[in-house]
Amino acid sequence: MKHIGKRLGLLLILCLTAAALWSLNSGIDKPALVNTEGRSFERAEVVQVLRDNRQENGSRIGDQIVLLRLADGAQETANCPNGMLFGAVCEPGMPVVAMSSRAGSLVTYTVYSYDRTLRGLGFIAFFCFLLSLVGGRKGIRSVAALLSTFLLFLFLFLPLLMHGIAPIPAAMVTAGLILLLTVWLVCGWSRQAAAAAGGAFGGVFFAGLSAVAFGESAHLSGYNVGNIEALIFVEQNTAIDVGGLLFAGILFVSLGAVLDIAMDVSAAVTEIHRGRSEEHGAFLFRSGMSVGRDVMGTMAATLILAVFGSSLGTWVLDYVYDLPLLQLINSNRVDIVLMQGLSGGIGVILTVPLTSALSSWLLTRRSCHVSIKKFWKKEDHNPDYVVKYGQENL
Known part of the structure; x- marks a missing residue:
């Protein structure tokens, strides 16, 4: 009965916390700082490089023109810029992220970057697996603590800033909850x-x-x-x-x-x-x-x-x-x-x-x-x- 009471109490605290965070996030009205009308991003695959930008000396000048296969199976011609922050050096079969820009009936496609989704998720999964393998139960709890930290940043600290709370008090509240959750998950109540x-x-x-x-x-x-x-x-x-x-x-x-x-x-x-x-x-x-x-x-x-x-x-x-x-x-x-x-x-x-x-x-x-x-x-x-x-x- 004692353990059941503790679990019910913990469940009640989690439910109240989730309700409070939901209420905090539901009242946020983000202003439109950038006009994104008609622009969207989707995953695609390079089918063919129609025009390459590789020079005889090995350097790349200008943009590539490539043929993409979109997620719905449609094939579209896209421009791939030659930049350090945006674009990619496309090759057939490469997964990329395509940005579509619609202006009336005209739709143009641009290669935004490599598609690193699976690699990023795989790297995170490997980290969590390694932490759990070496740490055992405490490693699994550490993974839960890291996930809780990320969620508190996303659903508590940033919404508090949007509601006009000063950054330092908001950071103190968030840091205090992170400390309590991390210590409790790793050590328990002691x-x-x-x-x-x-x-x-x-x-x-x-x-x-x-x-x-x-x-x-x-x-x-x-x-x-x-x-x-x-x-x-x-x-x-x-x-x-x-x-x-x-x-x-x-x-x-x-x-x-x-x-x-x-x-x-x-x-x-x-x-x-x-x-x-x-x-x-x-x-x-x-x-x-x-x-x-x-x-x-x-x-x-x-x-x-x-x-x-x-x-x-x-x-x-x-x-x-x-x-x-x-x-x-x-x-x-x-x-x-x-x-x-x-x-x-x-x-x-x-x-x-x-x-x-x-x-x-x-x-x-x-x-x-x-x-x-x-x-x-x-x-x-x-x-x-x-x-x-x-x-x-x-």
């Missing part, structure tokens, strides 16, 4: 899960806070990004506050790394408590800090490298053009990358003591009265001293 969720949320909060503080002091805002012209056009036609998107994005950038280190610390402290349940909160806190210090440096480096890698093209251009150092360190794009990486790193660093303190408190159910300063003294590096000092003061 003290370990509560400590990981609380520590991770605190780390994300401080990452966002440090980003806002740096942005205010350095006069950076969401209006300093590269695609600001398109974003301002969106802001003028919707209720989205473009200025806060930059800082909301930093919350999501740091979310994965912060949650990872929070789970590592809380799991380590929980395992130590299981093996040595007689130890006091001081010892568990110290153990969590020791584990966190080992992981903290590599996790912060991973986060900074991820941010650096996402803007690698910009760094290459700056290096090749040999821009002066004074210009580089005061350019908006470099300062934004710096803010993203270091703010996320600050969140990772502060997650360690937060999760250690929460884990030790929840597992022992009593406050740790040992002064934090004692943990940084040389004599405290001896675990026996921690136990002795904790027993004298708890």
Whole structure:
């Protein structure tokens, strides 16, 4: 009966959540920012290349003219542009995406790109299979957590922006739900899960806070990004506050790394408590800090490298053009990358003591009265001293 009650309660929560998301998304009225009347996309297959654009030296100049077989079996002549972002180098039998443009009774077809649908879905399926194979039940739950994260972005965060909610509060709400769902799916309802969720949320909060503080002091805002012209056009036609998107994005950038280190610390402290349940909160806190210090440096480096890698093209251009150092360190794009990486790193660093303190408190159910300063003294590096000092003061 107890398990049935929990399942019914969970089912009720899921139903209420689905109803709330449905209500939130049903009230969205998206403005027509681009005229798409008469334009549609469909899958097709290249039957024949009627005119190629390959030159004698191997380069391609101009467009290809190809014969396509559409999804309904009809064959149509299409133009295939020679571009880096649109078009493709067509060959017979190649699956492509065709764009049809209708103007009155005239219909023209253009090859938009390769058809990567099956390859993309296959890559996602392989990732989920590998995660489930190695992770077992927890791997399957991790797949469910990733799916939930995507759905929350699509059906919660973006609709909140469309309803005029400021990006940072909307990101905090979405990040909090992602943390709760991920931790619950991986760990279930436990003290370990509560400590990981609380520590991770605190780390994300401080990452966002440090980003806002740096942005205010350095006069950076969401209006300093590269695609600001398109974003301002969106802001003028919707209720989205473009200025806060930059800082909301930093919350999501740091979310994965912060949650990872929070789970590592809380799991380590929980395992130590299981093996040595007689130890006091001081010892568990110290153990969590020791584990966190080992992981903290590599996790912060991973986060900074991820941010650096996402803007690698910009760094290459700056290096090749040999821009002066004074210009580089005061350019908006470099300062934004710096803010993203270091703010996320600050969140990772502060997650360690937060999760250690929460884990030790929840597992022992009593406050740790040992002064934090004692943990940084040389004599405290001896675990026996921690136990002795904790027993004298708890």
